[in-house]
Amino acid sequence: MATGRTHRPATRSRGIPEATVARLPLYLRALTALSERSVPTVSSEELAAAAGVNSAKLRKDFSYLGSYGTRGVGYDVEYLVYQISRELGLTQDWPVVIVGIGNLGAALANYGGFASRGFRVAALIDADPAMAGKPVAGIPVQHSDSLEKIIQENGVSIGVIATPAGAAQPVCDRLVAAGVTSILNFAPTVLTVPDGVDVRKVDLSIELQILAFHEQRKAGEEAHTDGAGPAAATREGSDDSADQGPDGDVPAVMPA
Numbered sequence: 001m002a003t004g005r006t007h008r009p010a011t012r013s014r015g016i017p018e019a020t021v022a023r024l025p026l027y028l029r030a031l032t033a034l035s036e037r038s039v040p041t042v043s044s045e046e047l048a049a050a051a052g053v054n055s056a057k058l059r060k061d062f063s064y065l066g067s068y069g070t071r072g073v074g075y076d077v078e079y080l081v082y083q084i085s086r087e088l089g090l091t092q093d094w095p096v097v098i099v100g101i102g103n104l105g106a107a108l109a110n111y112g113g114f115a116s117r118g119f120r121v122a123a124l125i126d127a128d129p130a131m132a133g134k135p136v137a138g139i140p141v142q143h144s145d146s147l148e149k150i151i152q153e154n155g156v157s158i159g160v161i162a163t164p165a166g167a168a169q170p171v172c173d174r175l176v177a178a179g180v181t182s183i184l185n186f187a188p189t190v191l192t193v194p195d196g197v198d199v200r201k202v203d204l205s206i207e208l209q210i211l212a213f214h215e216q217r218k219a220g221e222e223a224h225t226d227g228a229g230p231a232a233a234t235r236e237g238s239d240d241s242a243d244q245g246p247d248g249d250v251p252a253v254m255p256a
């Protein structure tokens with residue numbers, strides 16, 4: 001029975017820096033848009049602009065993939081889509097479970113972008129007995145009593161937690177004990193996991209707080225420069241040191 005434990009991402013073992021891995025989905029998103037418009041090739045400058053990344057950083061990132069482009073022609077869009085997808089492990093189907101099917105869990109279940117990127121929602125799990133059997137996004141919600149059975153039968157290695165904060169750690173523990181090795185945590189709490197388990201967290205209110213900080217700073221700069229406006233440099237992709245969260249935890253929403 002597959003537990004997914006053998007599906008550890010190969011990227012780190014192949015020496016690709018975590019900051020590069022975090023930018024690969026940005027390149028892929030930009031390349032997919034080009035592919036949909038049947039654009040055959042793209043220069044590093046064009047792709048960097050579309051991905052919101054500095055072009056020197058892009059060339060360095062692609063060198064880890066062994067992709068250097070052709071001088072005067074640029075990068076082959078379709079081949080890069082394939083290469084990045086393969087590197088990210090997206091050429092295979094990843095069954096995902098979502099635990100906690102409230103406002104957020106239901107919105108995530110309804111999000112079509114997972115399936116189009118190779119993530120199949122294998123099951124929706126909730127502790128509320130009244131929800132059991134009710135379809136959300138066409139999938140019947142299953143009771144959390146069956147969590148372990150669901151994980152094992154579907155060979156799930158990625159779990160999404162959208163429960164209230166207080167339930168997140170016990171849910172995480174059960175997911176991990178059942179064989180889940182990657183967790184995307186939306187609950188506003190820091191999860192403790194054993195070695196070998198990856199946790200990414202998404203907290204939109206933290207992102208807003210960071211924007212509030214920059215807004216405040218811009219307002220201060222404007223006051224100092226007598227209305228001349230903030231510095232032209234964007235925050236995006238300006239510094240790899242921003243790749244770690246304040247507590248050393250890795251936020252899933254990262255600067256480019």
Ligand SMILES: NC(=O)c1ccc[n+]([C@@H]2O[C@H](COP(=O)([O-])OP(=O)(O)OC[C@H]3O[C@@H](n4cnc5c(N)ncnc54)[C@H](O)[C@@H]3O)[C@@H](O)[C@H]2O)c1
Nearest residue numbers: 100101102103104126127128163164165167187202203204
């Ligand atoms: N990360 C973000 O940006 C972001 C944004 C919105 C909400 N949130 C967080 O997401 C979580 C869900 O928010 P919501 O608005 O959907 O809440 P909600 O109350 O609508 O839904 C929570 C669901 O979790 C279920 N649940 C509770 N304990 C459970 C358990 N042990 N096992 C399985 N299911 C369980 C409940 O029955 C309920 O259906 C909260 O922690 C909230 O703070 C995060």
